[in-house]
Amino acid sequence: MKINFRRSPALIMFFLAMLFTSVNSIAQTASKAPDTTKVFSLNDLQELVFRYHPIVKQAALLSEAARADVLQSLGYFDPALKAGFGRKVFGETEYYNNWTSELKVPLWLAGADLKIGYDRSVGTYTNPETRTPLPGLTAVGLSIPLGQGLIIDARRNTLRQSKIMVQYAEAERIKQINSTWYVIAKDYWNWYYAYKQFQLVNEGVDLAQRRFDAVSKQTQIGDKPPIDSVEAYITVQERIIQKEKSAVELQNARLVLSNHLWSEQGNPLELPANAAPQPIPESITKPNRLVLDSLVNQANSQHPELVKLRTKGSQLAVERSYRQEMLKPKLNVTGSLISTRTSFSGYVPDYYDFNRGNYKFGVEFAFPLFLRAERGKLKQVKIKQMELDYDLQQSGREIKNNILTSYNDLSAYEAQLRVQMQSINNQQTLVKGEAQKFELGESTLFLINSRETKLIDMRIKRESMVAGYQKTLAELYYKAGTRQDL
Numbered sequence: 001m002k003i004n005f006r007r008s009p010a011l012i013m014f015f016l017a018m019l020f021t022s023v024n025s026i027a028q029t030a031s032k033a034p035d036t037t038k039v040f041s042l043n044d045l046q047e048l049v050f051r052y053h054p055i056v057k058q059a060a061l062l063s064e065a066a067r068a069d070v071l072q073s074l075g076y077f078d079p080a081l082k083a084g085f086g087r088k089v090f091g092e093t094e095y096y097n098n099w100t101s102e103l104k105v106p107l108w109l110a111g112a113d114l115k116i117g118y119d120r121s122v123g124t125y126t127n128p129e130t131r132t133p134l135p136g137l138t139a140v141g142l143s144i145p146l147g148q149g150l151i152i153d154a155r156r157n158t159l160r161q162s163k164i165m166v167q168y169a170e171a172e173r174i175k176q177i178n179s180t181w182y183v184i185a186k187d188y189w190n191w192y193y194a195y196k197q198f199q200l201v202n203e204g205v206d207l208a209q210r211r212f213d214a215v216s217k218q219t220q221i222g223d224k225p226p227i228d229s230v231e232a233y234i235t236v237q238e239r240i241i242q243k244e245k246s247a248v249e250l251q252n253a254r255l256v257l258s259n260h261l262w263s264e265q266g267n268p269l270e271l272p273a274n275a276a277p278q279p280i281p282e283s284i285t286k287p288n289r290l291v292l293d294s295l296v297n298q299a300n301s302q303h304p305e306l307v308k309l310r311t312k313g314s315q316l317a318v319e320r321s322y323r324q325e326m327l328k329p330k331l332n333v334t335g336s337l338i339s340t341r342t343s344f345s346g347y348v349p350d351y352y353d354f355n356r357g358n359y360k361f362g363v364e365f366a367f368p369l370f371l372r373a374e375r376g377k378l379k380q381v382k383i384k385q386m387e388l389d390y391d392l393q394q395s396g397r398e399i400k401n402n403i404l405t406s407y408n409d410l411s412a413y414e415a416q417l418r419v420q421m422q423s424i425n426n427q428q429t430l431v432k433g434e435a436q437k438f439e440l441g442e443s444t445l446f447l448i449n450s451r452e453t454k455l456i457d458m459r460i461k462r463e464s465m466v467a468g469y470q471k472t473l474a475e476l477y478y479k480a481g482t483r484q485d486l
Contacts, residue, residue, distance in 0.1 A: 036274055037274050037275070037276040038272070038274055038275055038276065039275075039276050039277070039278055039279070040271065040272075040275040040276065040277065040278075041277075041278040042185065042188055042278060045184065045188055045257075045260070045261075046181070048260075048261060048262070048269075049180075049181065049184055049260055050177075051264070052262040052263060052264055052266070053180065053260060053262055054262065054266070055176070055177075055180045056177055056180065058176075059172075059173045059176040059177050059180075060173065062169040062170075062172050062173045062176070063166065063169050063170050063173055065169065066162070066165050066166040066168070066169035066170075067166060069162045069165060070159070070162045070163055070165075070166060072162070073155075073158045073159040073161075073162040073163075074159065076106065076155035076158065076159065077106045077108065077155065077159070078106075079103060079104065079105045079106075080103075080104045081101070081102070081103050081104075082101070082102055082104075083099075083100065083101035083102075084098075084099070084100045084101075085098065085099050085100075086098045087123075088123070093124055094122075094123045094124060095123050095124060095125045095126075096121070096122070096123035096124075096125060096126045097120070097121075097122050097123050097126075098120070098121045098122075098123075098126070098130075099118075099119070099120040099121075099136070100117070100118075100119050100120075100121075101117060101118045101119075102115055102116070102117035102118075103115070103116045103117070106155065108156070110144055110145070110150055111144075111145050111149045111150060111152075111153040111155075111156065112142050112143060112144045112145075113142065113143040114141075114142060115139070115140070115141050115142070115143060115336065116138075116139070116140050117138070117139045117140075117336070118136055118137070118138050118139075118342070119132055119136060119137050119139070120132055120134075120135075120136030120137070121136075122134055133340050133352075135340050135342055136340070136342065137338050137339065137340060138338065138339050138340070138341055138342060139336040139337065139338045139339075139360065140336060140337055140354070141334065141335050141336025141337060141360070142334070142335060142336075143332060143333070143334045144332070144333050144334075145330070145331065145332050145333075146331045146332070146333055147328045147329045147330055147331035147332075147365075148325060148326060148328040148329060148330045148331070149325065149330075149332075150325075150328075151321070151325050152318075152321055152322050152325050153322075153325070154322070157318060157319065157321075157322040160318045161315050161318055161319070164311055164314050164315045164318065165311070165315070167307065167311045167314075168307075168308055168311040168312070168315075171304040171305075171307035171308045171311065172304065172308065174304045174481070175304035175305065175308075175481075178304070178478055178481065178482065178483060179478070181474075181478075181483055182474055182475065182478040184257075184260045185470075185471065185474040186471050186474065187253075187256050187257045187259075187260065188257060188277070189467040189468075189470045189471050189474075190253050190256065190257075190467065191250075191253040191254060191256070191257045191271075191277060192277040192278075192280075192463075192466075192467050192470070193253075193463055193464055193466075193467035194246070194249045194250040194252075194253035194254075195250055195253075195276060195277055196277075196460070196463035196466075197246050197249070197250070197460050197463060197464075198243070198246045198247055198249075198250045200456055200459050200460050200463070201239065201242050201243045201246045201456070201460075202243055203456070204239045204242070204243075204452070204453070204456045205236065205239045205240055205243050207452060208232065208235045208236040208239050208449075209236055211232055211235075211445075211448070212229070212232040212233055212235070212236050215228050215229050215232045215445065216229050216232075228445045231445050231446060231449070232445060232449075235449045254271045254273070254275075255271075257271055258270045258271045280466050280470075282421060284413075284414060284417055284466070284469060285414065286407070286410040286411055286413075286414045286473075287407075287410070287473075287476070292403070292404075292407050295403055295476070295477070295480040295482070296400055296403055296404075296480070298480060298481070298482060299399050299400065299403060299479075299480040299481050299482075300396065300399075300400070302481060302482070303399055303480065303481030304481050305395055305399065305481070306392065306395060306396060306399065306481075309388060309391055309392045309395060310392065312388055313385065313388050313389075313392070316381055316384055316385050316388060317385075319381050320378065320381045320382065320385065323374065323377050323378040323381050324378060326374045326377070326378075327371055327374050327375070327378070329365065329366065329367035330364065330365060330366040330367065331363070331364070331365050332363070332364040332365075333361075333362070333363055333364075334360075334361070334362040334363075334364075335359060335360065335361045335362075336359060336360045336361075337354045337355070337356075337358060337359050338354075338358045338359060338360060339352060339353045339354045339358060340352045340353075341353055341354070399479065399480075399481070402479040403476065403479050403480050405479075406472055406475045406476040406479050407476060409472045409475075410469065410472050410473060410476065413465060413468060413469040413472060414469070416465055417462065417465050417466065417469065420458065420461065420462045420465060421462065423458055424455065424458050424459055424462060427451065427454060427455045427458055428455060430451050430455075431448070431451045431452050431455050434447055434448050434451050435448055
């Protein structure tokens with residue numbers, strides 16, 4: 001069925017009234033916005049994250065675990081006390097009555113062990129080699145490796161490597177925190193873009209609504225054709241649909257950002273609906289070359305990946321020293337001064353007291369003829385060191401180029417934003433001029449809507465560039481192995 005608007009003025013008025021009522025209802029429903037807004041800046045987010053985020057707390061455990069390994073390695077240097085007792089009586093004869101005790105104190109110097117012992121071995125059938133006088137014998141001596149183990153042994157090797165791993169764990173902690181913050185910063189700027197997009201689309205709905213109201217009134221008095229009201233109504237509907245879509249995107253971006261919000265008690269928090277991102281000035285300037293040079297130099301010396309590689313190098317250096325020590329023959333010397341003295345105050349004859357004439361002495365020697373196992377392990381360590389040197393060389397170059405790449409991206413964003421702002425200003429001039437021509441009857445509603453829609457799209461694109469610039473800025477510091485000072 002075709003409707004002839006010119007021949008049905010009553011129908012025109014009814015149709016316009018219905019349009020005005022329905023659009024007002026839709027616009028009022030879709031444009032409900034929070035009355036008050038509170039700025040939630042990136043600095044506020046950082047403060048919350050670094051206080052309460054579970055991943056940040058988890059990263060701190062890496063250093064604690066490494067220090068626990070150091071404590072465990074120190075256990076190899078703990079003094080050890082051991083004792084044993086055995087007695088046999090049969091047929092009213094005491095076969096043996098043996099008591100042995102020893103305090104062993106590992107020393108850092110030369111891998112030696114200080115030994116203090118007390119032995120009492122008596123009885124009818126006691127081995128003459130181990131028989132002691134009835135009071136027993138006290139011994140004080142040292143066990144020293146003169147060959148293998150003099151410079152470094154297994155326990156010193158383990159302790160040195162565990163201390164080095166504390167630096168490795170600290171670098172890993174920094175890396176994990178930086179990686180987490182980089183993801184969170186990107187989510188923040190995604191929320192920023194979704195928020196700004198919703199704002200601009202909402203402004204577009206308000207503009208379309210006001211234009212529809214004005215055109216409807218002009219149509220009612222006969223200044224505009226009815227078809228203009230229909231076109232204005234369609235524009236309102238299109239922008240309301242776009243607004244609903246952007247509202248969902250904003251809600252989802254808010255939920256994603258809420259993943260990183262936690263309370264002091266460890267409870268998840270939600271980003272309030274009235275929260276707004278921090279404002280960004282129209283003119284954005286990239287960091288200067290001094291900042292870039294500082295980041296490159298800092299990355300070269302403090303980047304977590306490079307620190308981890310250098311730490312592995314230090315660890316392999318200790319391991320290499322230990323493996324070279326294993327090529328030496330084993331030559332362990334043990335010596336003790338012995339005495340029947342059991343207390344400091346009692347009397348003991350000189351020939352039974354501590355002197356050069358009362359001692360125990362022993363030598364232990366061992367040497368594998370081909371050393372194939374030791375030479376193979378040493379060669380493996382040398383190969384790992386060569387591989388590590390290549391990794392360090394390549395990683396350093398990649399890190400530097402990644403920093404320069406991010407800086408170049410910032411330069412591109414800066415130039416694009418400058419041009420985009422000029423384009424937006426020019427487009428605003430076109431929209432104002434087209435509106436004036438429309439008021440004079442020299443333009444059409446279609447042209448106004450087209451230019452206005454393009455202006456909104458250009459402003460949304462600018463906010464997208466701003467968000468992209470900020471994410472690239474966060475990437476620049478992340479590639480340098482640090483975080484932006486907010």
